[in-house]
Amino acid sequence: xxxxxxxxxxxxxxxxxxxxxxxxxxxxxxxxxxxxxxxxxxxxxxxxxxxxxxxxxxxxxxxxxxxxxxxxxxxxxxxxxxxxxxxxxxxxxxxxxxxxxxxxxxxxxxxxxxxxxxxxxxxxxxxxxxxxxxxxxxxxxxxxxxxxxxxxxxxxxxxxxxxxxxxxxxxxxxxxxxxxxxxxxxxxxxxxxxxxxxxxxxxx
Numbered sequence: 001x002x003x004x005x006x007x008x009x010x011x012x013x014x015x016x017x018x019x020x021x022x023x024x025x026x027x028x029x030x031x032x033x034x035x036x037x038x039x040x041x042x043x044x045x046x047x048x049x050x051x052x053x054x055x056x057x058x059x060x061x062x063x064x065x066x067x068x069x070x071x072x073x074x075x076x077x078x079x080x081x082x083x084x085x086x087x088x089x090x091x092x093x094x095x096x097x098x099x100x101x102x103x104x105x106x107x108x109x110x111x112x113x114x115x116x117x118x119x120x121x122x123x124x125x126x127x128x129x130x131x132x133x134x135x136x137x138x139x140x141x142x143x144x145x146x147x148x149x150x151x152x153x154x155x156x157x158x159x160x161x162x163x164x165x166x167x168x169x170x171x172x173x174x175x176x177x178x179x180x181x182x183x184x185x186x187x188x189x190x191x192x193x194x195x196x197x198x199x200x201x202x203x204x
Contacts, residue, residue, distance in 0.1 A: 030119065030121070033120060034119060034120040034163060035107075035108070037057050037058040039061040039062065039065055040057075040058060040061040040064075042058060044056055044108075046086070047059040047083050048083070048086065049062055049081040049082060049083050050082055050126055050160070050162060051074065051075055051080060051081050052080065052128065052160060052176045052179075053160075053169055053172045053173060054126075054160050054161050054164050054169065055163065056163065059083065062078065074176065082128050082131045084133050085130065085131045086109040086133055087110055087111065087149070088109060088110070089107050089108055089109050089110040089117055090110075107119035107120075111133075112134060112148070112149050113135070113138035113149075114137050114138050116135045116138075118135075120163060122135055122136065123136035123161060123162075124136065124162045124163075125159050125160060125162065126160055126162060127147050127154055127158055127160075128158040128159075129152060129154070130147055130149075130150050130152045130153075132147050132148070132149035132150050132152075134148045134149060157175060157179070
């Protein structure tokens with residue numbers, strides 16, 4: 001019997017269920033990455049740049065970050081990012097729902113080859129040499145040894161996925177570490193001949 005002599009409480013009423021963790025809004029997270037600066041959190045506006053880890057930034061935010069000597073990150077100088085050559089999504093303003101509500105998830109940019117929107121639903125890459133941005137579909141379906149947009153040079157190590165997953169970012173971080181080590185070695189090799197010349201001059 002219940003405590004008041006009336007109804008008998010059910011088990012589900014006696015045992016408290018564990019609170020379920022809140023589900024992440026994937027669309028919201030996607031908009032955060034693809035439409036907002038990874039440094040300032042402000043909406044992305046041209047000029048837009050990207051780093052070798054594939055993150056997007058407003059160029060002005062990167063400049064402010066570099067001026068702030070207390071800030072530490074993998075971006076140490078302006079050449080650590082590349083200004084992107086983006087293709088405007090001509091269909092963005094045409095994306096209107098039945099109730100005349102504009103879809104704010106519509107991307108501002110698209111692939112110049114396939115027309116796929118750069119919204120985060122599809123994988124996109126940029127070329128660190130030229131800054132051109134194209135979809136993975138374009139790279140796979142239209143193989144080329146040159147940039148798909150400007151026909152400039154393309155090297156595998158300069159093709160960087162934008163807003164990749166954890167595994168993608170780890171691979172890019174490892175690649176960046178190797179690149180920086182190679183640049184350090186190159187500088188050391190250039191300094192050695194100069195040092196030898198100075199020693200030889202003194203000996204004479």
